[in-house]
Amino acid sequence: MIPANFAYHSPSTVQEAVALLAELGDEARALAGGHSLIPMMKLRLSAPEALVDLSRIAALKGVREEGAEIVIGAMTTQHQLLQDPILAAKLPLIPETSAVIADPQIRYRGTLGGNVANGDPGNDMPAVMMTLDATYVLAGPNGERSVQAREFYQGAYFTAAEDGEILTTVRVPTPPAGAGFAYEKLKRKVGDYATAAAAVQLTMSAGTVATITIGLTNVSETPLLAEDAMAILAGSRLEPEIVDRAVKAAEAITNPASDGRGPAEYRTAMAGVMLRRALARAAARAQG
Numbered sequence: 580m581i582p583a584n585f586a587y588h589s590p591s592t593v594q595e596a597v598a599l600l601a602e603l604g605d606e607a608r609a610l611a612g613g614h615s616l617i618p619m620m621k622l623r624l625s626a627p628e629a630l631v632d633l634s635r636i637a638a639l640k641g642v643r644e645e646g647a648e649i650v651i652g653a654m655t656t657q658h659q660l661l662q663d664p665i666l667a668a669k670l671p672l673i674p675e676t677s678a679v680i681a682d683p684q685i686r687y688r689g690t691l692g693g694n695v696a697n698g699d700p701g702n703d704m705p706a707v708m709m710t711l712d713a714t715y716v717l718a719g720p721n722g723e724r725s726v727q728a729r730e731f732y733q734g735a736y737f738t739a740a741e742d743g744e745i746l747t748t749v750r751v752p753t754p755p756a757g758a759g760f761a762y763e764k765l766k767r768k769v770g771d772y773a774t775a776a777a778a779v780q781l782t783m784s785a786g787t788v789a790t791i792t793i794g795l796t797n798v799s800e801t802p803l804l805a806e807d808a809m810a811i812l813a814g815s816r817l818e819p820e821i822v823d824r825a826v827k828a829a830e831a832i833t834n835p836a837s838d839g840r841g842p843a844e845y846r847t848a849m850a851g852v853m854l855r856r857a858l859a860r861a862a863a864r865a866q867g
Contacts, residue, residue, distance in 0.1 A: 582620035611693030653692025701772035706794030706802035719744035759865030798833035
């Protein structure tokens with residue numbers, strides 16, 4: 580189908596984009612990669628009167644180090660995340676996740692900001708950002724503010740972003756050297772959303788889990804931080820009975836819908852399977 584008519588704006592600065600969104604009001608939408616918004620417009624499920632395209636804003640692109648953080652522009656594409664040497668060396672969980680998002684054509688256009696900002700529970704990066712304890716920087720009519728990724732997601736397609744705000748930057752603490760990581764994703768076919776997925780980042784000390792974070796994708800209305808499972812695993816040597824308890828705790832917080840990917844019970848069980856696999860790979864990669 581063809582979208583309804585809309586006006587198109589292509590600002591070159593964040594300030595110009597924010598001003599346009601304020602001027603155009605509720606009927607305007609910011610456009611990142613477009614892989615969520617444009618299909619909705621084609622189906623006439625969304626009919627904004629104006630689009631504000633962020634793709635020409637150079638300040639929203641690229642990866643850099645700032646002190647103890649890695650700073651990623653919201654308009655950095657998944658393909659660029661895959662190729663970036665800083666991420667490969669310091670935050671490999673991000674390119675590992677980018678590699679299983681959709682397909683190469685979509686990764687050339689789809690952006691990190693678009694993936695994390697719209698509150699789609701099926702997107703892969705939100706749970707990863709919660710696992711990495713990322714912070715989102717938002718720009719709006721009242722200036723800039725920061726929101727923790729763990730506080731950002733409030734419901735399906737409902738986030739802490741306020742009217743007229745755009746996500747400009749993702750800031751991630753640099754993990755300790757030797758941290759183990761993994762993102763395990765079950766999907767029906769290339770390009771599909773996850774049936775269930777799990778992200779893990781951990782550090783080890785003398786064979787014991789020193790720190791651990793776990794995020795779950797597409798098994799609730801929001802990405803999930805598996806805090807009870809994290810508490811069970813912290814200080815353990817990943818003994819089988821401890822892992823079993825942690826997996827059950829993670830499964831207990833899921834609430835997936837029954838859909839074409841399977842009944843809810845199956846998707847919950849697959850979240851547990853993905854967590855087991857992610858734990859094993861992360862632990863194998865960890866040093867210490």
